[in-house]
Amino acid sequence: MDDIDRIRYLRIALVAVGLISIAGIYPLMLVWPSGWAWHSGHSDYPLMIVGIYATLGVFLLMAARDPLAHLSLIWFTVWSSIVHGAIMTVQALAGSGQRGHLIGDVPALFIIAIVLAVLTPRRAISS
Numbered sequence: 753m754d755d756i757d758r759i760r761y762l763r764i765a766l767v768a769v770g771l772i773s774i775a776g777i778y779p780l781m782l783v784w785p786s787g788w789a790w791h792s793g794h795s796d797y798p799l800m801i802v803g804i805y806a807t808l809g810v811f812l813l814m815a816a817r818d819p820l821a822h823l824s825l826i827w828f829t830v831w832s833s834i835v836h837g838a839i840m841t842v843q844a845l846a847g848s849g850q851r852g853h854l855i856g857d858v859p860a861l862f863i864i865a866i867v868l869a870v871l872t873p874r875r876a877i878s879s
Contacts, residue, residue, distance in 0.1 A: 755873065759819060762871035766816035766826070769864055773809030778802045780856075787856020790840075819872070826872050830865045837861035 753761075781789040781798050791797045812829065815822035840858050844850040 758871055758873060762819050762826075762868070763816045765867050765871055766812045766819060769829070769868070770809040770812035770816065773805040773812065775809075777805050784852075784856060786852030788853075790843075790850070790853070823872065826868055830869045830872070833861040833865040833868075837865070 777788070778798070780787070781802075785792070789798055808829065811822075811825055815825050819826060837858050840853055840861070844853040844858060
């Protein structure tokens with residue numbers, strides 16, 4: 753894959769992750785709580801997570817216009833997804849009631865991190 757294709761696919765990935773972050777997380781928490789919501793009963797947690805990820809999603813959509821100008825945001829998304837996924841993996845393994853996350857939000861975070869890391873250039877793009 754050449755640099756032009758990599759940037760094109762990166763833009764597509766940023767739009768997809770951005771839209772999922774804005775509009776997909778809350779519905780997933782409602783329809784598949786065992787794989788996406790970490791609290792049962794009343795909790796302020798879901799709204800806080802949705803707010804954080806929706807905000808990130810807006811910025812990822814803006815970054816899709818010119819990914820090379822927003823590399824720090826993209827790498828923040830990669831590394832924060834890895835850290836968040838690793839912490840959730842440990843918590844899901846430690847709590848038997850949380851195992852559904854191992855096939856829900858945990859792999860989603862690692863997939864996002866891998867896709868963005870593979871597509872994000874590590875050097876200047878030649879024209």
